[in-house]
Amino acid sequence: MIRYIRLAFLGLLGLCLLTLALANRAPIEVRLLPDDLAALTGLTWSMNLPLFLVIFASIIAGVLIGFVWEWFREHGHRATAAQKAREVARLERELAVLRDSRSVPPQDDVLALLDRR
Template identity: 55%
Template sequence: MLRFLRILFLALLGIVLLAVASANLAPVTLHALPKDMAAVLGLDYQIELPLFVVIFAGILAGLGIGFIWEWFREAKHRAALADHKREAGQLRREVSKLRTESRKPNDEVLALLEGDGATR
């Protein structure tokens, strides 16, 4: 059922994108710089594209910038996770080392913890 809903959503999204593209076929001219600044610098670069290409490129650029922004924002969380993993590994090794060490047979605290009942 979930797969069907996903396919239905993607089909509807495709239809909407095709409708937007077919409604915005008129060409637009994109200038790299404002006209006054381009005249001063002598760089009058411009390109003519259909409007739907400009719209979709803007959406993709926004998504890309958002993903990169989030990746940088979450860097501190990834670093903390790496620190916690490293610390957990060290603690695991320390616990296994302590378990393998020989214990003193007269240690009352260990006898109580292990439930020997020898000191009761």
């Protein structure tokens, strides 16, 4: 059931994006810098693109920037989790060594009697 809902949602989203692309096919000029700044620096790069490509590229750029931003923001949490995982692994190794050392029976009869208490 969830699979069909997901497929219907993706189909509806695809239809909306296709409609948006067909409605915004007119070419626009995309410039690197504003006119005054471009004249000052000599960088007059521009390109004619359909408006829907500019819209879709902006959406994709925004999503990628958001992912990278969150990845950097969560760096502290990941570092703390890795540190705790290393500490747990060290303590588990130490516990295993302690259990192994206690499982060896003492060689002396007096010590064996004392361990039974």
